[in-house]
Amino acid sequence: MTAALFAVFQRDLRIALRRRADTGSALVFFVIVAALFPLGVGPEFGLLRRMGPGVVWVAALLASMLALGRLFADDHADGTLEQMLLSPTPLALLVLAKTAAHWLASGLLLALISPLLALQFDLGGEAAGVLFLSLLLGTPLLSLIGAIGAALTVGLRGAGVLLSLLVLPLCAPVLIFGAGAVESSLAGLGVAAHFSLLGAMLLLALFLAPLAAAAALRIALE
Amino acid sequence: MPPATDPTLELRDLACVRGRRRLFRGLNATLAPGQLLRVTGANGAGKTSLLRMLCGLLAPAQGQVLWQGLALPQVREAFHQQLIYLGHAAALKDELTPLENLQVAARLGGRAADEAAARQALADAGLSGREQAPSRTLSQGQRRRAALARLPLGTALLWVLDEPFNALDTTATAWLLGLIEGQLQRGGLVVLTSHQPVGLSEHLPQVMLAL
Numbered sequence: 001m002t003a004a005l006f007a008v009f010q011r012d013l014r015i016a017l018r019r020r021a022d023t024g025s026a027l028v029f030f031v032i033v034a035a036l037f038p039l040g041v042g043p044e045f046g047l048l049r050r051m052g053p054g055v056v057w058v059a060a061l062l063a064s065m066l067a068l069g070r071l072f073a074d075d076h077a078d079g080t081l082e083q084m085l086l087s088p089t090p091l092a093l094l095v096l097a098k099t100a101a102h103w104l105a106s107g108l109l110l111a112l113i114s115p116l117l118a119l120q121f122d123l124g125g126e127a128a129g130v131l132f133l134s135l136l137l138g139t140p141l142l143s144l145i146g147a148i149g150a151a152l153t154v155g156l157r158g159a160g161v162l163l164s165l166l167v168l169p170l171c172a173p174v175l176i177f178g179a180g181a182v183e184s185s186l187a188g189l190g191v192a193a194h195f196s197l198l199g200a201m202l203l204l205a206l207f208l209a210p211l212a213a214a215a216a217l218r219i220a221l222e
Numbered sequence: 223m224p225p226a227t228d229p230t231l232e233l234r235d236l237a238c239v240r241g242r243r244r245l246f247r248g249l250n251a252t253l254a255p256g257q258l259l260r261v262t263g264a265n266g267a268g269k270t271s272l273l274r275m276l277c278g279l280l281a282p283a284q285g286q287v288l289w290q291g292l293a294l295p296q297v298r299e300a301f302h303q304q305l306i307y308l309g310h311a312a313a314l315k316d317e318l319t320p321l322e323n324l325q326v327a328a329r330l331g332g333r334a335a336d337e338a339a340a341r342q343a344l345a346d347a348g349l350s351g352r353e354q355a356p357s358r359t360l361s362q363g364q365r366r367r368a369a370l371a372r373l374p375l376g377t378a379l380l381w382v383l384d385e386p387f388n389a390l391d392t393t394a395t396a397w398l399l400g401l402i403e404g405q406l407q408r409g410g411l412v413v414l415t416s417h418q419p420v421g422l423s424e425h426l427p428q429v430m431l432a433l
Contacts, residue, residue: 007329018317079311088302088332222280
């Protein structure tokens with residue numbers, strides 16, 4: 001069983017590596033959107049510092065939507081999704097392996113590059129660190145919630161827009177606590193509460209999201 | 223290699239409804255070890271739907287599919303361990319090589335996938351020299367061969383093949399016929415659809431099912 005999970009995980013990472021243009025485009029999108037705000041608003045440090053956490057988080061949310069559309073769509077188109085449904089390994093675990101690979105090739109990269117973007121908003125070293133950690137906790141959550149949406153819209157025409165409409169509202173709590181953590185760090189308050197809540201949501205999603213996505217995939221492929 | 227338990231597949235009073243259309247109803251068939259089930263029918267008669275139903279991808283509108291005497295949902299895991307399904311799509315990842323595709327498919331099916339065996343299977347399929355090429359560079363027939371190379375790997379008891387002879391040339395057709403005969407002689411079961419009357423020799427124990 002672990003062999004099957006590892007095979008799927010490794011396969012998806014390998015595909016992400018061989019399609020660097022696709023993997024990179026979400027990252028470039030993230031950087032550009034976050035860079036447009038300081039350009040548009042002007043170099044007013046106080047304002048940028050106020051906006052920074054929220055803007056970077058919203059940009060990360062939108063960038064992760066970009067990559068999400070292909071999570072199951074490609075597998076559905078070439079028939080490998082059917083093979084996953086016919087595997088003796090439980091589908092929910094395979095979905096988890098796929099989501100993990102997807103996060104490594106999207107969310108993790110967004111989190112890694114976020115301290116650079118924090119510079120544009122004049123966030124200090126500590127706030128940049130908190131931003132990185134909040135994205136590190138939050139982006140897997142976005143991938144997991146997104147997996148449910150991607151599974152529900154697999155095989156539909158115009159799935160991209162529908163997916164965003166479905167998933168973005170569900171991601172609101174992640175955005176609130178993620179950006180909130182950075183804001184309270186800027187205000188000199190503790191960040192433990194925000195991180196605990198993000199962590200709790202992540203644990204819950206780790207358990208529930210693969211089950212929901214697996215159920216959705218079974219329905220979608222009937 | 224004689225299987226431990228008696229592998230039989232039984233379709234009991236199956237009905238299929240797609241959208242508002244009833245494709246078939248009251249379908250019964252039993253397949254014993256070493257037998258081939260050949261599904262024939264016009265385009266749109268429900269051949270693919272029937273195969274998907276056999277695999278458990280599609281829930282029957284009525285009736286049930288039994289594997290070794292038990293209804294599919296109860297034996298899903300054990301059943302899928304013994305199943306290889308090849309649908310219309312070749313289930314190949316364009317970015318991966320045929321060798322990588324084959325190994326992932328085998329592991330996903332719960333079978334071991336050592337490289338030597340996988341290479342041998344691809345060579346038998348007539349793909350030697352192309353094992354390391356990206357699958358997107360393969361022709362339609364070669365993709366089909368790469369997908370069919372999964373069959374000789376491992377010892378799945380039940381093969382469900384949707385139009386396996388499509389896009390194959392005469393050499394590959396002969397190779398596939400040999401694989402099917404071997405599987406039947408081992409006591410395995412094969413279910414296939416095909417509209418062409420390919421040379422499945424008469425002496426093979428087969429059950430015909432016309433939709």
